[in-house]
Amino acid sequence: MKIHKNDNVVVITGNDKGKTGKILKVFPKVSKVIIEGINIRKRHTKPNQTNPQGGILEKEMPIHVSNVMLIDPKTNEGTRIGSQIILNDKTGKKKHARVSRASGEMI
Numbered sequence: 001m002k003i004h005k006n007d008n009v010v011v012i013t014g015n016d017k018g019k020t021g022k023i024l025k026v027f028p029k030v031s032k033v034i035i036e037g038i039n040i041r042k043r044h045t046k047p048n049q050t051n052p053q054g055g056i057l058e059k060e061m062p063i064h065v066s067n068v069m070l071i072d073p074k075t076n077e078g079t080r081i082g083s084q085i086i087l088n089d090k091t092g093k094k095k096h097a098r099v100s101r102a103s104g105e106m107i
Helices: none
Strands: 008-011 020-027 032-035 040-045 055-060 068-071 081-087 094-100
Touching (some): 008 032
Antiparallel strands (some): 008 068, 081 094
């Protein structure tokens, strides 16, 4: 997956289309992510030790990775992501870097 935790993304389809948020958690095996303030669902809970009051809790639910785009730091719009191999001059090691397809800016 090309999207990681703490990335800023924009939702491109669904009920929350156009909203932006920060990725809180990534589930690579099922290709889903949880985004802060996106895809909120209400859950009715009984009283328990952690929540003695019980009641209705609002919770972010996972959304599929194909429904989000990473925000380009240069233009603040959604962009596709590519990768580029960078060679470190001092150590001679290769490193992969994520690159915006629209502006060519490193992410």
